Amino acid sequence: MSEPxxxxxxxxxxxxxxxxxxxxxKWQDQFKNLAAEEGQSLKEFDADMPLYFYCECxxxxxxxxxxxxxxxxxxxHKVKDTFTIICGHEVIKIEDVTNKESEYCVVTKHFHxxxxxxxxxxxxxxxx
Numbered sequence: 001m002s003e004p005x006x007x008x009x010x011x012x013x014x015x016x017x018x019x020x021x022x023x024x025x026k027w028q029d030q031f032k033n034l035a036a037e038e039g040q041s042l043k044e045f046d047a048d049m050p051l052y053f054y055c056e057c058x059x060x061x062x063x064x065x066x067x068x069x070x071x072x073x074x075x076x077h078k079v080k081d082t083f084t085i086i087c088g089h090e091v092i093k094i095e096d097v098t099n100k101e102s103e104y105c106v107v108t109k110h111f112h113x114x115x116x117x118x119x120x121x122x123x124x125x126x127x128x
Contacts, residue, residue: 055086
């Protein structure tokens with residue numbers, strides 16, 4: 001029998017998924033910069049065009065993707081206690097749904113989660 005997942009671990013899982021999504025944003029910026037250096041414009045990487053980000057829910061096995069624009073994603077995450085998830089993936093004992101959109105929900109933690117996954121204990125996340 002496996003041990004129950006703690007509230008803290010659920011929040012840490014969400015920080016890990018947010019880290020994956022932040023890497024997607026960095027790649028987008030790198031593509032834009034490379035194109036600019038070559039004198040090209042990458043309109044297909046418009047910050048208002050929806051991309052598919054990972055669901056930032058607390059389930060480490062979640063494989064769902066959220067359709068959201070980089071601009072909307074960045075605006076939501078200016079508040080570090082917020083995460084974008086598939087509606088219905090919220091865990092009421094650790095977070096409240098603070099905004100519902102057609103493609104996703106925004107949740108706010110009841111406590112401050114770690115700001116990055118750098119100092120978390122490494123665990124294997126198998127999303128297969």
